[in-house]
Amino acid sequence: MxxxxxxxxxxxxxxxxxxxxxxxxxxxxxxxxxxxxxxxxxxxxxxxxxxxxxxxxxxxxxTEDQTQQLVYPVGDQVEYEDEERGYLLRWLVPESNENEMEPVRIEFNEGGEFKTFEPSPAETFIYVMKGRVTLQLGHHTYSAKRGETIYFHATQQHRIVNAAKGPSTILLVATASYL
Known part of the structure; x- marks a missing residue:
């Protein structure tokens, strides 16, 4: 050592x-x-x-370094489906809520929307993989389509809504205690 x-x-x-x-x-x-x-x-x-x-x-x-898991197979990922709001949430890294960043994949049905979040110190990155989504941040609305990104400080009430005619999928990475 x-x-x-x-x-x-x-x-x-x-x-x-x-x-x-x-x-x-x-x-x-x-x-x-x-x-x-x-x-x-x-x-x-x-x-x-x-x-x-x-x-x-x-x-x-x-204690000698224990092998740290760096690759997370699909089988390790955890899903939560909210049929009422029309989305499927997949935590890409188990127990990521204990880390600085929390990456998730969200698949929206047509008309689907993610829950409303209260203001927090979190920073949030969204990459639109499929479709189109809108971010309602305070009194403003921002829209992004496939291939575009949204990056914001969550200092106002906010929510994400599917704005496509059909399904949308996003990759969302937030700093601690977002989800």
Whole structure:
């Protein structure tokens, strides 16, 4: 195990500079650099301070990387159908509501509409794969057809409606806690 590289990786995951990590652990930027390049070894106390700031327990730190799932077959995807509103929602990444982004595919029947959402800090990206949809965002309406995209901050009440004569399909990716 490359301890220096693991410290560096954790620091970067926490979006910290060497200087910021040093400030939070009463160490110098130069010493953090030496640790990350395996040119120095920390005392146990210093190591535990680093782990505390980096949000790791010693057990987590020394556990070898577990294989992370990067490919999600169709069988892992979860579907929800709302016949009353006329759409089929497919979560493309299981448990994605625990991640920063939540990608879903929504298939609308003719006249179908997605539920109305209250304002939130989420950012939302929509790619129209088939048909045409409208986004009602506050008092404004935006329309996009196959091949076009919509990108917005969800700071107003909003909903998505199928505007095509026939079915429409979109890929929607939203930041945390949208769906």
């Amino acid at each position: 490359d301890i220096g590289q693991k410290i560096r990786d954790l620091r970067i995951q926490k979006n910290l500079t060497q200087e910021e990590l040093g400030e939070r652990t009463d160490l110098t930027k130069g010493y953090i650099s030496q640790l990350e390049h395996n040119q120095s070894s920390p005392s146990m106390e210093t190591f535990f301070d680093l782990l505390n700031v980096l949000g790791q327990t010693p057990a987590e730190f020394f």
